[in-house]
Amino acid sequence: MRRDHGLIIEALEIAFMLLTALMLAYTIRHYIFTITVLRKKNNASLSVHETFEPTVTILIPAHNEEKVVGRLLKRITELTYPRGKMQVIIINDASVDNTGKIADEYSQANPFIQVIHRVQGLGGKGKAYAMNAGFKLATGEIVLCFDADYYPQKDIIEKLTEAFIDPKVGAVQGRVVVLNEPQNIVTRLVALERIGGYRVDQEARDRLGLITQFGGTVGGFRRSLLESLNGWDCSLLAEDTDLTFRVYLAGFKIRYNVNAECYEEAVDNWKAYRKQRYRWAKGHMQCFFKHALNVLKSNNLTLKEKIDGLLLLNFY
Numbered sequence: 001m002r003r004d005h006g007l008i009i010e011a012l013e014i015a016f017m018l019l020t021a022l023m024l025a026y027t028i029r030h031y032i033f034t035i036t037v038l039r040k041k042n043n044a045s046l047s048v049h050e051t052f053e054p055t056v057t058i059l060i061p062a063h064n065e066e067k068v069v070g071r072l073l074k075r076i077t078e079l080t081y082p083r084g085k086m087q088v089i090i091i092n093d094a095s096v097d098n099t100g101k102i103a104d105e106y107s108q109a110n111p112f113i114q115v116i117h118r119v120q121g122l123g124g125k126g127k128a129y130a131m132n133a134g135f136k137l138a139t140g141e142i143v144l145c146f147d148a149d150y151y152p153q154k155d156i157i158e159k160l161t162e163a164f165i166d167p168k169v170g171a172v173q174g175r176v177v178v179l180n181e182p183q184n185i186v187t188r189l190v191a192l193e194r195i196g197g198y199r200v201d202q203e204a205r206d207r208l209g210l211i212t213q214f215g216g217t218v219g220g221f222r223r224s225l226l227e228s229l230n231g232w233d234c235s236l237l238a239e240d241t242d243l244t245f246r247v248y249l250a251g252f253k254i255r256y257n258v259n260a261e262c263y264e265e266a267v268d269n270w271k272a273y274r275k276q277r278y279r280w281a282k283g284h285m286q287c288f289f290k291h292a293l294n295v296l297k298s299n300n301l302t303l304k305e306k307i308d309g310l311l312l313l314n315f316y
Helices: 002-039 069-076 099-109 127-135 156-165 185-208 223-228 239-249 270-297 303-313
Strands: 056-062 086-093 113-118 142-145 150-152 169-178 219-222 253-264
Touching: 002 185, 002 303, 056 069, 056 127, 056 156, 069 086, 069 099, 069 150, 086 099, 086 127, 099 113, 113 127, 127 239, 142 156, 142 223, 156 169, 156 219, 156 253, 169 185, 169 239, 185 253, 185 270, 219 223, 239 253, 239 270, 239 303, 270 303
Parallel strands: 056 086, 056 142, 086 113, 169 253
Antiparallel strands: 142 219, 150 253, 169 219
């Protein structure tokens, strides 16, 4: 009996030591990230090739987004990128409100905007399904993604595409900024998270040559790479994190451009906040079990990328 009790105590001590070591690793990691960002000046551009203008497809999944989709589409018509090199595809994903009607109105007035209507039963199963449906019609060399409740800068495409002049870059990520930050305590907390995630973590990982993360929106991919990866994995809740690791495991990099800003309406109540974070946590764990071993075995990742990748898979 005493021996069993001693084994339990020993096991708890080992678990405590491992947990302490893990927390220490994350603490050191975040201090390194913060110091890296504070010490280095921000670059105005990722490249000097201002005339680089690949053809672009913008995918916009929209499920019951009548309150915000019109604002985004109006801004899309104001973008400074050449119209002849821009294709916009709105995926009306089984909406039961006026999302489809609003999208059709903008499509009729702007030939470069297309609308896909996914009916009930076929649509409404999740963002990954909608993105794959839109991707089938994409013709651009670069495929960019924007959620319907986001509001980009007018020159967002120029900023997001400039990194692709480097053939080693397979994807790019811009910065997310909370638009409704002053609304209440929840939106303020989300804004603080976004600042930490995009102004510190993402920028530091990019500067240090670690695993820069694709966040699911305000970013994009080479169409050829996305085709080779078979698009979005519909079986995972964190399809963006999954794509991040598939890009790196395929031998490509993701670049982050802190100057490519896009503004979002953050969740504004605790119930929505909890639901969103639970989805992220579960999705990251799905990605961990899918990719952890592949990260360790990969010949396309450096040692520091492998360490950071494993830490990233467990942090959300």
